[in-house]
Amino acid sequence: MAWQRKILRVNLTEGTTQIEPLNMQWAQQYLGERGLATKYLWENMDPKTDPMSPDNVLIFATGPLTGTMASTSGRYAVITKGPLTGAIACSNSGGKFGPELKYAGYDLVLIQGRAPQPVYLLIVDDDVTIVPADEIWGTTVWHTEQWIRSRHNSPLLKVASIGVAGERGVRFACIVNDLHRAAGRSGVGAVMGAKHLKAIAVRGTKAVHVDDPTRFMQAVKETKAVLWDNAGRRELTELGTNAMIDVMQEFGGLPTRNFQDVQFEGYDKIDPEAMRSPKPNGHVNLLTNKACFGCTIACGRIAHIDKEHFTIVNRKEYWHASGGLEYETAYAFGPVVGVDDIDALTFASFLMNEHGMDPISFGVTLAAAMELYEKGVITQADTDGVELKFGNAEALTIMAEKTGTYQGFGQVLGLGSKRLCEKYGHPELFMGVKGQEFAGYDSRALQGMGLGYATSNRGACHLKHDVFAADMEDQTGRGKAKPCKESQDLISMIDSTGLCLFTTCAWGAEDFHRQIDAACEGEWSVQRLIETGERIWNLERQFNNAAGFTAKDDSLPKRLLEQPAPSGTAKGRVSELDTMLPEYYALRGWDTDGVPSAETLRRLGLA
Amino acid sequence: MRIVVKTAGLLGRYLPPGSTKNRAQLEMPAGATPTAVIEKLGMPHGERYLVALNGEIVPQRERAVRVLAEGDELAIMPPLKGG
Numbered sequence: 048m049a050w051q052r053k054i055l056r057v058n059l060t061e062g063t064t065q066i067e068p069l070n071m072q073w074a075q076q077y078l079g080e081r082g083l084a085t086k087y088l089w090e091n092m093d094p095k096t097d098p099m100s101p102d103n104v105l106i107f108a109t110g111p112l113t114g115t116m117a118s119t120s121g122r123y124a125v126i127t128k129g130p131l132t133g134a135i136a137c138s139n140s141g142g143k144f145g146p147e148l149k150y151a152g153y154d155l156v157l158i159q160g161r162a163p164q165p166v167y168l169l170i171v172d173d174d175v176t177i178v179p180a181d182e183i184w185g186t187t188v189w190h191t192e193q194w195i196r197s198r199h200n201s202p203l204l205k206v207a208s209i210g211v212a213g214e215r216g217v218r219f220a221c222i223v224n225d226l227h228r229a230a231g232r233s234g235v236g237a238v239m240g241a242k243h244l245k246a247i248a249v250r251g252t253k254a255v256h257v258d259d260p261t262r263f264m265q266a267v268k269e270t271k272a273v274l275w276d277n278a279g280r281r282e283l284t285e286l287g288t289n290a291m292i293d294v295m296q297e298f299g300g301l302p303t304r305n306f307q308d309v310q311f312e313g314y315d316k317i318d319p320e321a322m323r324s325p326k327p328n329g330h331v332n333l334l335t336n337k338a339c340f341g342c343t344i345a346c347g348r349i350a351h352i353d354k355e356h357f358t359i360v361n362r363k364e365y366w367h368a369s370g371g372l373e374y375e376t377a378y379a380f381g382p383v384v385g386v387d388d389i390d391a392l393t394f395a396s397f398l399m400n401e402h403g404m405d406p407i408s409f410g411v412t413l414a415a416a417m418e419l420y421e422k423g424v425i426t427q428a429d430t431d432g433v434e435l436k437f438g439n440a441e442a443l444t445i446m447a448e449k450t451g452t453y454q455g456f457g458q459v460l461g462l463g464s465k466r467l468c469e470k471y472g473h474p475e476l477f478m479g480v481k482g483q484e485f486a487g488y489d490s491r492a493l494q495g496m497g498l499g500y501a502t503s504n505r506g507a508c509h510l511k512h513d514v515f516a517a518d519m520e521d522q523t524g525r526g527k528a529k530p531c532k533e534s535q536d537l538i539s540m541i542d543s544t545g546l547c548l549f550t551t552c553a554w555g556a557e558d559f560h561r562q563i564d565a566a567c568e569g570e571w572s573v574q575r576l577i578e579t580g581e582r583i584w585n586l587e588r589q590f591n592n593a594a595g596f597t598a599k600d601d602s603l604p605k606r607l608l609e610q611p612a613p614s615g616t617a618k619g620r621v622s623e624l625d626t627m628l629p630e631y632y633a634l635r636g637w638d639t640d641g642v643p644s645a646e647t648l649r650r651l652g653l654a
Numbered sequence: 655m656r657i658v659v660k661t662a663g664l665l666g667r668y669l670p671p672g673s674t675k676n677r678a679q680l681e682m683p684a685g686a687t688p689t690a691v692i693e694k695l696g697m698p699h700g701e702r703y704l705v706a707l708n709g710e711i712v713p714q715r716e717r718a719v720r721v722l723a724e725g726d727e728l729a730i731m732p733p734l735k736g737g
Contacts, residue, residue, distance in 0.1 A: 278701060282663050282732055293662035293676065294704060294731045315675065319663070515735035519704040520713050552735070616711050 048258035049111035049566040050074055054087075055153045055175060057168060059242055060101055060160030064175040069154050075569055076652060078576075080110035081137050082543035082583040084126035084155055088135070089586060091157065094593035098130040098234075099216065099241040101161035107148065107207070107247065108155040110545025111567050114146035114255045114340075116264070118271045119547035121145055121340025128594070129233030130241075131218045131408065131463050132482040132506040135590045138221070138235045139510075139542060140207075141339030142228030147205040149545075150251025162243040167195065167208075170249040180245040185211060187401045188223040195248045208246035209236040210403035215453040216240060217461035219408030219484075227347075227370030227400040228339065233483060233505050234463075236403050263565035270558045274343045279552030283346040284336060286319040288374040291487075292381075293318050298519070299615010300492035302485065303382040304437045305414035306478045306606055309489045309615045313387025317377050321389055322348070328355060332389055334368050344549055348372060352397070356390040358444050369397050378487030379410025380447075384417060385437030395447045402451025411484035412464040413446055415476045416456075424471050431455040481506035481600050490607050490624075492617035493518040495527035498627045499535070501601045504587035510548060511538055522616065524623030528630035539587075540580030582651040585635075585643050589653065598641035601628060655724040656681055659691060663732045665703075668695045682722060689718040691728055704731035 052069045077083040084106040092104045106126045113120055123145030129136030148156065151170050158168075162177070165184035169176045183191045191208040206224060213220035213236030220236030221229045230236075239245075257263045274280050282290050295301035296314040303311040315321060322333040330353040338345035350371025352359050359365040372392055376399070380392040399406045413435075419425045420435035427434065431449070433442050433456070449457025459467060464484050468477040478485050483506025490497025495514025500507045513534040514527055537556055541548055544559060556573045564571040591600075607622045632639060636647030648654040659680050661669065666676040682691060688705050697703070705712040706729040712720055722728065 278664070278698065279733060279735075282734060286663055290663040290732070291734050294734055297660065297662065297706065297729045297731055298704065299709075320675070513735060516702055516733070519702075519711070519731075519733075522711055616706050616709055618709070 048256050048568050049115070050079065051149060051152050051154050051253070051255070053153055055156045055170070057156065057158045057177070058160045059158065059162040059166065059177070059244060062162070062177055064177065066173065076579070077583060078111065078540065078543040078579055079154060080108045080113070080122065080124045080543045080545055081126065081139070082539065082579065084108035084124060085135065085137070085583060085586050085590070087155065087157055088126050089590055091159070092128070094128070094590050095595065096128060098128040098133065098238060101242065103128050103238055103241070105158040105235070105238050105242060106155055109145050109149045109153070110543055112562060113545030114149035115257060115566060116341065117267050117546060117562050118274055118341060118343040119339070119550050120545055121342060122545050122547055123148060124542065125222055125230040125235045127235055127238045129235065129505065130216070130237045131234040133594060134481050134506055134596060135504055135587050136233035136235050137505050137542070137587070138230035138232050140222070140224055140228050140230040141342070141547060142225030143340045144205040144207050144224035144249065145545070146340045147249045147251050149255055150253050151249050152251065152253045156247070158242060158244065161241065165243045165245055167246040167248060168244065169199070170247065172250070172252055183245055184214065187211070188403045189226060189401050191246055192226060195246060199248070201250060204248045204250050206246055206248045208403070209239045210401065210451060211453055212402050212404045212451050212461065213237055213240035215461070217404060217450060217453065218463040218466070219405040219412070221403050221405045223400055223403050229400065231405045232407070232508065257566040258568045259565045263562065266561040266565050270554060270562060271343055273558065274550060274553045277553035280344055283344050283549060283552065287336065287346050287348045289319050289322065289348070289372055289377050291374040292377055295487065298492055299612060299617055300489045301382050302378065302478070302487060302489045304385045305383060305411070305418045305476065306485070306489060307418070309492060309612050309617070311382035314382065316387040317372065317381045317389050317392055322350065322372060326353060328353065332393060333371060339547070342547065344547070346549060350393050352390050352393050356394070357441070358391060358394040365394065365397060370400050372396055375487055376406045379406045380443055383410050383414045383487070384443055386440045386443050388440035391440035391444050394444050398444070398447040398451050404451055407486055408463055408484045409447065409450060409460070411478055412460050412467055413443065415464045415468050415478065416460060418476050419468070419471050419473060424473060429456060475605055478604055478606070479507045480603065481596065483507045489612065490603060490622045491612040491620050492522065492615060494522060494524045494623055494627065495531050497603055497607065497622040497624055498524070498527055498531045498631060501603055501624055501628065502531070502631060504584065504591055511535055513538065513551065522620060524627040528627050528634055532631060532634045535584055536577055536580035538580070539583040540576045543579070543583060578651070582653065585647065585651055585653055588643060592642060598639070601641055655684055655686070655722070657691070657722055657725065658727045659695070660727065660729045661731060663734065665697060665730060665732050668697045686722050687718055687720055688712055688722070688728060688730070691722070692730060697730065702733040704733070705729065
């Protein structure tokens with residue numbers, strides 16, 4: 048129960064589709080979504096495979112609670128080997144696509160091979176078709192969604208697709224569904240492009256059954272009430288995730304100008320108050336908030352750009368409302384590139400969704416390019432004549448468009464920051480881990496965040512651990528390894544349920560346990576769920592170790608390890624990763640090289 | 655004594671009327687602590703706020719004993735995470 052007990056296997060090289068039974072033994076060990084797809088990836092490909100080759104496997108996975116009445120049950124995950132990192136990629140999205148896939152009857156879709164010509168996958172319950180995509184190859188995400196629905200005369204089709212960025216192998220291309228929700232990180236869109244798969248369109252009409260409906264309904268009712276009454280939930284609903292920008296500014300953890308600074312003088316021009324305040328001409332950026340499927344929080348923002356702004360003054364195609372600024376987009380188009388023009392930031396956000404790119408990786412890559420430009424390493428001869436200085440809003444939007452359409456210097460930015468910095472002989476300017484760029488938190492101010500960045504299996508990521516409370520109490524590395532490890536295990540489990548991580552503003556492990564235990568067959572205790580999370584984390588680590596990663600990759604840039612924070616509450620501090628990491632390895636049951644011990648693997652059933 | 659209080663997000667609603675940009679001047683008695691300020695403003699108890707005094711973190715265990723001084727700048731930030 049809760050699982051549909053079916054997977055869809057697609058071989059694009061051979062042009063075949065096959066419905067197979069879900070391996071229920073694996074479902075009992077890995078739950079669903081992130082965990083279950085990681086197990087399928089591990090069993091179906093060699094971790095050393097080139098991410099852009101036909102032999103890479105691309106999995107779209109729902110969780111047991113996806114599409115149920117539980118709050119935030121709109122989640123699905125994309126699991127593959129990431130072309131940005133060479134590590135396991137695990138990108139999570141909301142919207143309505145995930146539940147629709149579940150209603151079509153699938154726990155996951157496993158895609159192998161490469162189509163000889165561009166195609167899209169059309170799934171209508173048991174009817175699965177591989178359809179030529181010649182007419183939409185080379186077009187945007189927004190056009191693709193509309194075109195597919197129109198072509199099949201089916202407005203209820205839910206579409207996940209890539210833009211030109213994914214087609215052309217931009218290393219941080221993402222997969223966008225429902226116009227502005229995205230499986231954003233690690234370049235999963237480029238894997239789709241390498242497979243010549245433009246989109247998956249799905250329509251489902253089946254039910255999701257749960258094991259104990261009465262108990263499940265009671266658990267859902269009570270956990271929804273807990274979420275509704277929570278102060279953190281209210282912040283997310285009313286202000287969105289961008290409420291964080293004021294906190295990070297005060298704290299001194301707001302990465303600015305490629306992490307040269309930790310506070311941004313223009314933060315209050317792009318914060319939630321700025322989004323709600325009228326400009327002199329009366330334009331207000333924010334229109335409303337928006338929820339994903341079944342969500343009690345509704346943290347999404349819907350915004351529009353001032354029609355008089357230079358970005359869209361003669362471009363009516365952008366005069367509509369679309370996905371607005373969240374904290375990470377505000378950070379990635381704001382402080383880290385030194386820009387404080389809210390309309391430019393919003394336009395860049397629109398472009399990310401339209402062309403299918405990860406805003407964090409794009410923004411941090413542009414920040415590195417700006418630093419290279421200001422240091423004189425690159426010039427306007429490299430940048431198509433654009434003055435690539437920090438704070439240049441026009442440069443931000445021009446480069447976002449060039450990267451999304453794979454033109455000129457945008458092709459170089461499309462390499463991602465690590466490859467770009469190496470190309471120009473300055474690898475030390477790459478701000479990330481394992482090839483993936485940092486999110487909007489500086490690890491000199493948030494020490495536990497730094498440990499989480501360094502050990503995240505998908506490369507630098509702020510969403511795979513939760514040490515915020517400890518980091519805001521104590522700015523040393525003391526005692527950070529334990530909450531980092533424990534939260535990684537908890538979140539690995541949450542990411543495998545089909546529910547949203549943002550519920551943790553109110554919910555603890557027990558709240559997830561109540562819902563899982565009522566919905567899923569088998570006896571699920573809190574302890575078993577946490578151990579499931581730990582198993583998932585260690586299997587991801589095994590994948591990465593087999594792909595060639597070692598303890599040396601669990602590191603941070605020298606800038607954060609050696610150059611003290613110049614201001615803020617952590618002024619004078621550097622990251623204390625060197626003391627946190629050995630403690631973390633010991634807690635994990637890994638050796639000093641970061642390899643899980645035989646005992647750890649045996650305990651978790653991974654030997 | 656007079657201090658400056660800064661906050662963010664929905665906590666701004668607890669600042670005195672007329673406050674702008676989530677910032678206010680506040681009259682407090684001598685010997686006041688960060689906890690006393692939180693109480694005076696009516697901010698909900700039990701929340702894990704981020705508290706900084708003149709740009710330095712004040713851990714929870716010190717919030718009821720750290721004595722404020724004239725002209726101090728006290729930041730009380732909501733317990734946000736993620737994003």
